[in-house]
Amino acid sequence: MNWTFFHKLGSPKWFYHLSGKWLPWLGTLAALSMIAGLVWGLLFAPPDYLQGNSYRIIFLHVPTAFLASAVYLMMAGAAVVTLVWKVKLADVALQCMAPIGSSFCLLALITGAIWGKPTWGTWWVWDARLTSMLILLFLYFGVIALRGAIRSATTAAKACAVLTLVGVVNIPIIKFSVEWWNTLHQGATLTLTEKPAMAVQMLWPLLISILGFYLFFGAVLVLRMRIEILNRERRTRWVQKLVADEMGV
């Protein structure tokens, strides 16, 4: 089997050119579905019979929380590719995903706190989910900090990949232990899981909103990766030509 097309796709130059063509489409799709999901959810979906209008933050909160966990898993995938096949692009992705993932994590915590105030009467509870999300944020911080501390780019790439994998092995253990801890400490806390099944009029905008956030993540990731590629490959002829052309126009 001929894999050269795959290798080409993995080269930064090819990715840069190809992604340049995708990006407008990706961006447009992300904007459309986010607008659709959020407008429908925030303006037209019916209010919740228990929580009234305050529940509407789920159209922001749930997608960010989804992505916060999903991005770490994607980072673990990129880490495996970095360590096993040493693909440059995987490390670029790993580096660019960390700040985006941590931002989603932070957003999920903040929107959760804003939602918690009217619902539970307090900004923060040591609920199992909130606590795991907080620790996930710390894991993100660790990866970002390690990257900043190591000077050699190749070493930083592999070290971050190892750390990401160590983190991903620990996530289920952390999650489980936090749930165990919470049930031991307090009997009946409000949990998100005990809501009644969601009405279809709420579910659709939520799903569209989640799709929109995923596309938004994809667009931001591609954008960041393109900038990082230009930075890393600044000595190569194709980047210098690219820059010269841009300046000439």
Added chain:
Amino acid sequence: MSEGHLRGRQVFFSIIKRDLMLAFRTPGQVVNPVAFYLMVASLFPLGIAPDKALLSQLAGGIVWIGALLAVLLSLDSLFRSDQEDGSLDQLLLSPHPLPLLALAKVAAHWLATGLALILTAPLLALMLHLPTQAFPALMLSLLLGTPLMSLVGGIGAALTVRVQRGGVLLTLLSLPLYVPVLIFGTGAVQSAVDGMEYTGHLLWLGALLMTGLCLAPLAIAASLRVVVDG
């Protein structure tokens, strides 16, 4: 091939012996974490209140958090001195499997600091009025938890070995991974205080320790190879 056989057990114990000799010839390496442990734990009554009932409720958590911080503090030097004098290169070039050597280093670290912390813990528990029936749970949970913390923290120590002033970074990398250990450790003590069964917590700690024993040396070895190459 003139390979002969590798004397793995011998080198394992010779590394432990070497590191223990090093630790006891620079007494600070053993004494400092213990002193730190005592001081951190005595800050809590000063910071909260000298109230016996309150302290006895918090004692388990304080003793555990103190031990956790003391282990973290001592881990920074796990590979650093070997890196500074070139011994780390020799470890990496040894024909013996690197995970085995890493495990020996971690074992020596635990023998030099973890054990000392465990022996200090009852004194602190006494000063913080931990109820007597919780002492066995405290000791057993520390016995299982401190080696686990040395193993997991060893990964962070390996990743930060060439980072100047890597101590804070090491803390940042290791703390999230310490959450399960802390939860099960303090959980065991709290259950014992409440007069409940605590073997479940200990079994979990034991299971995590076994997992750590299998996986952490591999991660430490991989980290060392990555970090030294560059």
Added chain:
Amino acid sequence: MLKLVKLGCERDNRLLFTDLSIELLPGQLLQIEGANGSGKTTLLRVLAGLSSDYLGDICWRGEKLSGVYADFRLSTFYFGHKPAVKHELTPIENMHWRAGLRNEVRSEQQIRKALDQVDLAGFEEVPCGHLSAGQQRRVALADLSVTEARLWILDEPFTAIDVHGVAWLESVLLRHINDDGMVVITSHQRLRDISGQVRKIRLESFSGPVGSDHFADDEGAFL
């Protein structure tokens, strides 16, 4: 035995050397010369297997190094910039753990004899922290007279060693070569007694054509 095929290395976006091909046979010594910063230490770390960040191939006994690391590590002795001598331990204790790591067992008698040869008789029980820098390096070099390794990779072994030590080191190198051993060494020292078997390379002659930018066409996908 040890063959370098089109070896190249870059560090910090600087090309250190490229297209370095050479084969080292039993009974030969390869002396690597070059100015400070020309990449001698990097080359030696690559050869020893401490760094996998290079282009080209390194072959050991006709096979790629990555496949025969176990055999390679049993057959090599590496002496780096930092001598790997623990200050808190005595020379004897240091030689014990170092031998253990190389999977060799040395009796106390052998170790004392080796220390005697490097003029450390009488210092066997003194913690190495009390010895001078030159003496500490000699503790590490004393391993040369007891090791069974076939390939020695020595990074500036003559540094901080007195005249007597230099003479001893040269004699050890000569004996190793005559026993069909191999040595790769970086040094500015003229190796008098063994000049017959010495092959020299200057690293600067492998630094690539002047003014060329080797990054220009780098469109590779891999780290």
